Amino acid sequence: MINLIYNKINFFFYRISSKRIIEKLLDQIDLNITLTFEHILKQLLSESTSITANIFSFIEVLLDYYLELTTHNSKKHLSDDFLKQIHQRQSSFLQLISFVIPYDKKHRLSSHFNTIIQNFLRKMDTENLDYIRYQMQIISNLLTTKTSYNIPNEFYDLIIKKLLDSNIQFNQHSWINCMKQLITILFLKEPIEISANDLIMKFLHSLADQIHWSLDNIDYQTKSNDISWRIIFIRLLASINTLLTQRVQKHECINISSIKKIQKQKNSFITNDDDNDTNNENSLHPSSSSSVSISQQSFHDEDEDKIDSPDDHLTFIQQQQSDLSHLENELLQSNSFFYSIEKWIETFIYEDHSFYDENLVLTSILTCTRMMYVSSILCSKYVDRIFELSKICTYPSVRSALIVSLGDLLLRHPNILEPFTPQFYAQIHDKDLSVGETALCTIAILILREMIKVRGYISEIALCLFHSHTPISSIAQHFFDELSLRQRGMALFNVLPDIISRLSMNNICSIDLFHQIISYLFLFIKNDRHCEILVKRLCRQFKQASGDDRKRGNIAFCLSKLNIKTLASYRILKENFPNVTEQNEDDYDKEEHLAWKKYLV
Known part of the structure; x- marks a missing residue:
């Protein structure tokens, strides 16, 4: 499907006008598969061909139409x-x-x-x-390029009113x-008169007032039917x-950018071995920064102008490190708004959720996990139940x-x-595909980004290589393809003995499936030295498996199945599997090697 659309768009750029391109794109765009559509355009924009020049011309025409619609300020009068x-296709456009x-x-x-802002405010009511969502998305993307724009307080007030008044x-x-x-x-461009957090808290209290939310436990079973x-x-x-x-993203992004500044400035002032300690210390910070969003990057830019010296950096980091602690205190403080929500979750999370609306269950549990992210106390409190729900919850959307x-x-x-690693990997075999x-x-991404260790469970992914559901088998195959490229093949090589051992235990898979998996994985073993080490390890496993046919x-x-090419590997085989019919024990030739492999099976 992606290739088909890609080819169509490619053809359009060569054959038709920009207006026609826009028309075709609006016909094909599906708001439910935005990432697919964006991926196509990204591919086109990154190509070093004449297409790129055509696309930038196309973008100019596209923006002309937008300016004509919103400001009547396009380069041309497009009537x-x-x-x-x-x-008619306004949202897609x-x-x-x-x-x-x-x-x-x-x-x-x-x-x-x-x-654009003023035109947006005029149209707010109608x-x-x-x-409103897509116009704000445009404004948000503009703010990521430059945060010095002025946004009137009226902007926030009108949108909040629109949300609160929504039927x-x-x-x-x-x-x-x-x-x-x-x-x-709000977090990109805070209002002048009130902080983003305070304004949002006012918004939350207004929503709570609409349902007469109180700090006391309420009869939510009855209320949820309303x-x-x-x-x-x-x-x-x-x-x-x-x-x-x-709030978490802002804390993490600013903290990480400040750490990088410290390292950079210390490297310019300090030329002794202490620099190595700094580098090691910095490496301990959460690796979730690898997925910093566009909005987070804007905070990075803003703070670069505010911190001038290493001492300022250290002070700033100390303040940021206390930020999540402050947020955790808000969640746990008995008279806080968040605490009342957490107390509701504490009761609701242990209910039989099959009796409740799916969206209510989904939103409640995700709010719980977000609170767990902020607070280690709440994480310890709910982690058992969350893993239980990931297995038994009625709704697949919630489990996903x-x-x-x-x-x-x-x-x-x-x-x-x-301690819950086995349960985490077990989700791969959920009854819902x-x-x-x-x-x-999720697990493949975490492993490939080195955010989690394999910890002996990679065989669960190997079992998916020939899954009947094509998307699952494709992900597994792509995972091992990527793994084979890491560390010159060592990343995959190091886990192969464990995969073989675990797949051979307790009839986890059929013999035919085992043969398919091994045949696929061994295609990546091309290094003679790796092959030699693997032969030695497998021979050792063979001896240890005495009695287990x-x-x-x-x-x-x-x-x-190993492509054995060295004399050293061959001799290891001969030592462990003596063939009484073998005459030539010193020389190695291709026919003898093939005969030895045949003897093994």
Whole structure:
């Protein structure tokens, strides 16, 4: 599907006008597969061909139409009927605009930022939440390129009012996405008169007032059957989750950027061995920074202008390190708003969730895992139940979401999560294929980014190499392809003996599947020295498996599949598997080697 669309777009750039391109893109874009569409455009933009020049011309035309629609300030007066078609596919068009902003080399939209804001405010009352969401996405992307733009307080007030006044019949997905964009912008560009956190807390209290939320335990079983109460409560929980996420991301991004500055400045002032200690210390910080978002990078840029000396950096880091502790205290303080939510979660999380609305269960549990991320105390408190829910929860969507959250928690609180490693890997074999696919993808990414150790469970991924569900087998094959490229093949080589040993235990897989897996993995063993070491290890395993015919048979098969080329490997085989019919014990030739492999099986 991706290749088909890619080829179509490629053809369009050569054959038709920019207007026609826009028309075709709007016809094909699917808001539910945004990443696929963005991937196609990224491929085109990164190619060093004439396509690139055509695309930048296309982007100019695209931005002209956007400016005509929003500010009437385009380079040309575009009064054609095509504007009507854009209006009909407004959400798709705005999403396309938000994506091409980083490729707007002439900063066309940046020069009209204030006009875009004013036009947006004028349309606030008449447009739906989807329009507001995508316009805020455009504004957010513009802010990531430059945070010095002025946003009037009216902007925040009107959007908050729009969200609070939204009828429960409004699309819940649109409401939540709109809220997320608002909070993202607030943390990118805080209002002058009030902090982003305080403004969001006022928003949360206003939502709570709509459902008469109190600090005391309420009869939520009855309340949750009230559609109006349930929808607003889900909005409240989703907003809390987003706020906590933004505060954590801001803390982590600023902290990491400051650490890098310290290292850079110390390297310029200190020329002794203490630099090595600094580097080692810095390496201990969470590796989750590898996925820093665009919004986080903007904080990095802002803070670069604020910190001038190493002492300032150290003071700043100490302040940032206390930030999450302060947030944790807010969650645990008995008279706080967050505490009342946590007490509700404490009861709800142990209920039979099959009796509750799926969205309520999903939002509640994800809010719980976000609180666990902030607080090690809450993580220890709920980790058993969360892993239990990842296995038994009725809703596949909840189990899938929990897998991703558990991956985050594993990075944040490794000592708490480590005892649950077997349960984490077991998610790969969930009865729902989509859940298993999510689990496999999450674990594969964590391993390849060296965020978690393999810890002897990589055989669970090997079992997926020939899964009947193609997406799962494709992920597994891609994982081992990538692993074979790491450390000159050593990353895969080091785990092969463990895979062989574990797949040979307790009839985990059939003999045919074992042969398929080994045949596939051994294709990556091309280094003669690796082959020699593997022969020695397998021969040792063969001796240790005395009495276990199944395991011995598997090991013999593995030895027969190795592409043995060296005399040293050959001699190891002869020592461990003496062939009474063999006459030539010193010389090595191809026929003899093949005969030896045949003898093994």
